[in-house]
Amino acid sequence: MSLALSQSASRYGVLLVNLGTPDAPTSKAVRVYLREFLSDTRVVEIPPAVWFFILNGIILPIRSPKVAKAYASIWQEQGSPLRAITEQQSIALRQHLEQGTGEAIHVDYAMTYGNPSIASRIKDMQARGIDKIAVLPLYPQYSATTTAAVFDKLMAHLKTVRNLPEIRFLKHYYEKPSYINALAQSIADYRAQHGEADKLIFSFHGIPKRCVKKGDPYFEHCQATAQNTAAKLGLSDEQWMMTFQSRFGAEEWLKPYTDETLEALPEQGVKTVQVVCPAFAADCLETLEEISVENAEVFKEAGGESLDYIPALNDSEAHITLLSELAQQQLQNW
Ligand SMILES: C=CC1=C(C)c2cc3[nH]c(cc4nc(cc5[nH]c(cc1n2)c(C)c5CCC(=O)O)C(CCC(=O)O)=C4C)c(C)c3C=C
Ligand SMILES: [Fe+2]
Numbered sequence: 344m345s346l347a348l349s350q351s352a353s354r355y356g357v358l359l360v361n362l363g364t365p366d367a368p369t370s371k372a373v374r375v376y377l378r379e380f381l382s383d384t385r386v387v388e389i390p391p392a393v394w395f396f397i398l399n400g401i402i403l404p405i406r407s408p409k410v411a412k413a414y415a416s417i418w419q420e421q422g423s424p425l426r427a428i429t430e431q432q433s434i435a436l437r438q439h440l441e442q443g444t445g446e447a448i449h450v451d452y453a454m455t456y457g458n459p460s461i462a463s464r465i466k467d468m469q470a471r472g473i474d475k476i477a478v479l480p481l482y483p484q485y486s487a488t489t490t491a492a493v494f495d496k497l498m499a500h501l502k503t504v505r506n507l508p509e510i511r512f513l514k515h516y517y518e519k520p521s522y523i524n525a526l527a528q529s530i531a532d533y534r535a536q537h538g539e540a541d542k543l544i545f546s547f548h549g550i551p552k553r554c555v556k557k558g559d560p561y562f563e564h565c566q567a568t569a570q571n572t573a574a575k576l577g578l579s580d581e582q583w584m585m586t587f588q589s590r591f592g593a594e595e596w597l598k599p600y601t602d603e604t605l606e607a608l609p610e611q612g613v614k615t616v617q618v619v620c621p622a623f624a625a626d627c628l629e630t631l632e633e634i635s636v637e638n639a640e641v642f643k644e645a646g647g648e649s650l651d652y653i654p655a656l657n658d659s660e661a662h663i664t665l666l667s668e669l670a671q672q673q674l675q676n677w
């Protein structure tokens with residue numbers, strides 16, 4: 344397929360962006376990462392003057408060593424899984440785009456928090472003479488806490504730039520048939536290989552309920568994702584459910600909570616579950632540790648027999664094909 348580009352392909356860039364991760368599984372590195380992440384008012388909406396003292400005096404000293412241990416348990420030779428997988432996705436996407444379009448488009452990745460930063464990658468692209476950049480946040484479902492945070496970081500950097508590049512920004516892709524097909528196919532493949540469980544759980548990263556009440560469409564996007572995927576798989580209502588994981592702090596987050604659901608299911612006769620986490624484009628702490636280890640323990644302690652985690656789309660062929668389609672839609676006629 345031709346992209347109908349208005350200038351040489353070497354002038355175009357695609358930037359994949361994911362959340363971010365510490366540079367090392369140590370208390371010190373986790374503290375640096377969490378400080379940047381949790382100081383973002385898109386993520387925590389407590390007035391900064393108040394939050395500064397709670398974050399630095401209580402949260403970071405207590406949370407950093409605990410979370411560093413969790414990171415250490417999933418750390419790989421290539422470093423943090425989230426960073427390593429996102430890098431693989433960018434390499435595979437570059438190859439896929441070149442094979443599909445015959446154009447050598449520059450593809451790279453960045454993290455909203457930590458390294459490599461969005462600013463460093465935009466600077467690098469501009470230094471290469473790239474002046475049209477398509478930014479693809481790897482969040483299928485839009486939330487102000489994630490997607491808008493990418494936008495903010497991008498704009499904060501561009502505010503320091505005299506000669507701006509042109510930018511196109513993908514807001515969400517939960518509604519794209521290729522996304523639902525890739526998700527459904529990954530679940531179908533897993534079930535063909537491992538058999539079916541009593542229940543399929545779509546566990547999404549949560550956000551505070553307050554955010555949704557104020558207009559964040561994330562809940563709606565999650566619901567549509569789960570419903571469309573279940574329909575594609577031909578599941579009846581009793582065969583699946585939607586839950587929300589990874590809550591933080593004391594206020595109410597989107598419900599039902601994944602851990603509380605897993606605690607209650609064995610009593611209702613559900614002894615085996617398969618969990619898929621569609622909000623995560625790459626496996627990370629929240630899937631490899633929180634779901635596969637912590638929540639699997641919760642389920643078993645409550646009388647469950649097995650919790651199997653269905654991997655994220657990562658750098659699978661279907662996912663790279665989807666990302667290539669999204670990138671091409673952004674680049675088309677530019
Ligand atoms: C404090 C509030 C948080 C909101 C709101 C939130 C939303 C949100 N996050 C993701 C994706 C990821 N989150 C990850 C880790 C993580 N998330 C929070 C907090 C909030 N997330 C924290 C504090 C952490 C770090 C770990 C911890 O301290 O518990 C990750 C994994 C990063 C990794 O390195 O592996 C991802 C990915 C989404 C999609 C989302 C809302 C839609
Ligand atoms: Fe998170």
Ligand SMILES: [Fe+2]
Pocket residue numbers: 589628629633
């Ligand atoms: Fe978590």
